[in-house]
Amino acid sequence: MILETITALGAWSWVIGGLILLSLEILAPGTVFLWFGVAALITGGIALGFDTGWQINVGLFLVLSLVSLVVGRKLMRNLASERGDPGLNQRGSRYIGREFRLEAPLSQGAGRLSIDDTIWRITGPDLPAGTKVRVESIDGARLVVAAAE
Incomplete structure (x- = not known):
């Protein structure tokens, strides 16, 4: 049929x-x-x-x-x-290489950084508030920062 x-x-x-x-x-x-x-x-x-x-x-x-x-x-x-966003599931990777200014001091290797509408936990050397930092890498959910020249 x-x-x-x-x-x-x-x-x-x-x-x-x-x-x-x-x-x-x-x-x-x-x-x-x-x-x-x-x-x-x-x-x-x-x-x-x-x-x-x-x-x-x-x-x-x-x-x-x-x-x-x-x-x-x-x-x-x-x-x-x-097409697509390679950092879609790793938002922190979008910030590597960018520079930001610390609103609060980075003490004992830990602190917080406000980027856009998100507050990120950061690690790095002790730095006073107002210091310009560069995001070097990501470590899990934390951004690793260093003082920017």
């Missing part, structure tokens, strides 16, 4: 199959079904334009699937490296 329906639809079965694969991508994201769906849609478009046999369509689909999967993965990898 399914085979008869596919045969009756002809080239449109590739288009419908491509749309089903694209719908699966929405339900199960991971950019795998996307590339197979694109390959099926292209195969359907070629099959609608030219009178090709099912063997050629299957071969074309396999080749287009492989090409679109490889090119798509490479494209997604390049886009992922260009």
Whole structure:
């Protein structure tokens, strides 16, 4: 019954199959079904334009699937490296190298530093209030600071 329906639809079965694969991508994201769906849609478009046999369509689909999967993965990898915030889950790493002024003294190697809307715990040498400090690194949830020149 399914085979008869596919045969009756002809080239449109590739288009419908491509749309089903694209719908699966929405339900199960991971950019795998996307590339197979694109390959099926292209195969359907070629099959609608030219009178090709099912063997050629299957071969074309396999080749287009492989090409679109490889090119798509490479494209997604390049886009992922260009976007995003590498310090998203380590907010303190955003402050490394920046300089701030101490509002309260840094004594016994510990203190607090107000940055934007957050008060950070800091470690470093004993310094009086008003000293300009540079964030050198992060140690867990603490910023490690040193006097800025």
